[in-house]
Amino acid sequence: MKAACLLLWLAFTTPVAMAADPATEADALLRSHDFSGVARVSRGSQVLFEHAYGKASIEHDVHVRLDTRFRIASISKLFTAALVERLVEEGRVDADAVIHAYLPEYAGEGGPVVTVRQLLTHTSGIANSDTVGSFEQAVSEGMPLYQLPATPAQIVERHASGRLVHPPGSHFDYNNGDYFILGQIIERVTGEAYPVALRRLILDPLGLDGTGMMDWRSLSPVVATGYLRVEPGAPYIHELPVYHEHWGAAGGLYATAADVARFSDALFAGRIVGPGRLARLLAVERDEYAEGLWVAPVKVRGLADRVAHRPGQVMGANTQLLRYIDDGLTVVLLSNTNTTPMDDTAFAIAKAFLAEPSGATFAAPR
Numbered sequence: 001m002k003a004a005c006l007l008l009w010l011a012f013t014t015p016v017a018m019a020a021d022p023a024t025e026a027d028a029l030l031r032s033h034d035f036s037g038v039a040r041v042s043r044g045s046q047v048l049f050e051h052a053y054g055k056a057s058i059e060h061d062v063h064v065r066l067d068t069r070f071r072i073a074s075i076s077k078l079f080t081a082a083l084v085e086r087l088v089e090e091g092r093v094d095a096d097a098v099i100h101a102y103l104p105e106y107a108g109e110g111g112p113v114v115t116v117r118q119l120l121t122h123t124s125g126i127a128n129s130d131t132v133g134s135f136e137q138a139v140s141e142g143m144p145l146y147q148l149p150a151t152p153a154q155i156v157e158r159h160a161s162g163r164l165v166h167p168p169g170s171h172f173d174y175n176n177g178d179y180f181i182l183g184q185i186i187e188r189v190t191g192e193a194y195p196v197a198l199r200r201l202i203l204d205p206l207g208l209d210g211t212g213m214m215d216w217r218s219l220s221p222v223v224a225t226g227y228l229r230v231e232p233g234a235p236y237i238h239e240l241p242v243y244h245e246h247w248g249a250a251g252g253l254y255a256t257a258a259d260v261a262r263f264s265d266a267l268f269a270g271r272i273v274g275p276g277r278l279a280r281l282l283a284v285e286r287d288e289y290a291e292g293l294w295v296a297p298v299k300v301r302g303l304a305d306r307v308a309h310r311p312g313q314v315m316g317a318n319t320q321l322l323r324y325i326d327d328g329l330t331v332v333l334l335s336n337t338n339t340t341p342m343d344d345t346a347f348a349i350a351k352a353f354l355a356e357p358s359g360a361t362f363a364a365p366r
Contacts, residue, residue, distance in 0.1 A: 022048075022349075022352035022353045023048070025349075026039065026049055026352055026353075027051060029348055029349065030051075030345065033339060033340040033341065034054075034337075034339045035053050035054065035340045035345070036053055036054025036055060036337045036339070037052075037054065037064060037068075037224070037333065037335030037337075037340075038050070038051070038052050038068060038256070038334050039051055039053070039257070039332070040257040040261055040330075040331075040332040041329070041332075041349060041350075042261050042265075042329075042330050043328045044265065044328050048353055049349075049353070050066060050258075051066075052064040052065050052066050054337070056068050056224040056225065057224070057225045064336075066257070067256055068224050069210055069221055069222065069223045069224065069254045069256055070223065070224050070254060070255065070317065070336055071214060071223060071224075071226065071252075071253070071254050071314065071317035072251075072253050072254060072260065072312055072317070072319050073247070073251045073314040073317045073319050074250065074311065074313070074319075075260060075312045075321050076179075076247070076249065076251045076253040077250055077310070078267075078292040078293050079202065079263065079292075080179055080182055080183065080198075080249040080292060081120055081292030081293075082202060082263075082267055082272050082273065082292070083186060083197065083198055084116065084182055084185075084186065084291075085277040085278075085280065085281050085291070086201055086202070086273050087186065087189055087190070088116075088273075089273050089274060089276075093189055094116070095115065095117040095280070096115050096116070096117060097115060097116055098111065098113060098114060098116075099111045099115075099181060102189060103181070103184055106156070106161060107161045108160070108161035108162060109126075109164045110124055110125065110126045110164050110168060113164075114126065116182070116185065118168050118169055118178075119178040119179070119185075120178070120182065120291040120292065121172070121285035121289060121290065121291055122172055122173055122289060123169050123172055123285055123286055124173075124175065125164045125168045125171065126160065126163075126164060126165070126175060126177055127162030127163055127177075128176075129145060129160045129175060129176050129177030130145065135228075135230065138240055139240070143242065145158075145159045145246065146242040146243060146246045147240075147242055147243070149243070150243075152180065152184060152194065152248050152249075153184060155246060155248065156180050156181055156184050159177060159180070160177030160178075160180045171286070172285070172287040172289055174289075176250040176251065179249045179251075180248055180249065180250055183250070186198075194213070194248065195213035198213075202263075202272060206271075207262075208255070208262060208263060209259075210255055210259045211253060211254065211255040211260075212253065212255075213245055213248075213252055214244035214247075214253070214254055215245050216243055223254045224336040225238075225336060226238075226239045226314075226315055226316025226317050227316045227337045228315060228316050228337070228338050229337070229339055239315040239316050240315065244314075251312060251314055255334070257332045257333075257334050260332045261330050261332050264330050264332075265330070268325060282295050282306075282308065293309060293310040293321075294308070294309040295307070295309070296309070298324070300326070300327050301354070303326075304326075305324055305325060305326045305327055306324075306325045306326070307323070307324050307325070307350075308322070308323040308325055309322055310322075311342060311343060313342075315338070316338055317335075318333075318335040318337065318340065319333065320342045320346040322346050322347070322350050324350070324354070327354065329350060329354060331346050331353075333345065333346050333349075
């Protein structure tokens with residue numbers, strides 16, 4: 001996946017002659033992939049393109065709106081990484097401290113040796129919490145991690161406390177379990193549930209009212225229903241029944257596209273953490289991965305830049321956040337189906353807008 005991401009960065013970030021109107025091109029591209037969701041392109045306070053497509057609920061014939069909330073899957077990890085760095089900046093967390101410094105009861109082999117930083121960068125070496133490798137296996141065998149009732153602490157105990165499969169710091173191994181553990185560290189340090197701490201320290205100060213944690217007990221807010229196609233051209237089916245909040249600090253949040261863009265603007269402008277901690281969050285460890293996102297060097301109009309890339313996918317929830325760090329261009333795609341090739345689409349949209357003068361604005365097609 002990481003090699004593929006790098007190829008995409010190289011392929012889609014050198015501007016070339018495009019259609020005169022990048023908004024028209026973006027709209028046509030999204031429609032060609034039967035995109036269902038919200039697409040948003042912005043640069044700072046300028047919204048260059050924003051449009052809603054498809055159905056938030058097929059069976060109830062509810063159309064997607066610009067303010068529709070979507071499950072954002074692993075974009076949640078970037079919120080978690082920002083929250084951890086905020087606690088580091090406040091002196092409440094030491095990024096070089098080990099798990100046992102905060103969770104002395106943690107039973108996994110990595111407790112006395114794995115650091116907070118290694119959890120953030122997926123270099124912990126802890127055995128992967130996700131053991132189901134395919135849709136077919138999930139249907140036939142189930143997904144105990146996401147389908148059985150459990151508290152966040154029980155999820156860590158049962159699914160993220162395994163043996164070390166690599167020496168800490170030696171390998172990149174993408175693992176939701178790392179962020180399950182970080183969620184518990186946040187709760188222990190703040191004395192608050194993860195969603196409460198996130199709201200107090202990040203969401204409320206930024207006015208991100210359309211963002212929060214999934215909760216099966218809550219009737220509101222309404223979040224777009226997720227749908228799957230098991231093969232091209234097949235009819236949509238419902239996702240497997242799960243507790244979406246079990247993805248927790250690793251992937252359990254919902255948000256609007258505008259909220260994701262505003263969060264990105266605040267993070268990269270140094271309004272969540274200062275320049276020093278932001279630089280640390282963006283420092284690549286292994287396989288182009290930093291803390292909660294991939295970062296790679298690119299050129300924009302011949303000038304050196306970096307692109308931050310945060311995809312997410314949990315069944316029908318398919319999401320993308322791209323941020324060209326110096327240029328400021330931000331692309332957010334939030335979808336409730338698995339029909340659109342999200343990496344290709346996000347980078348192609350970015351390419352269209354990067355080919356234009358930085359001050360250009362475009363009306364979203366109707």
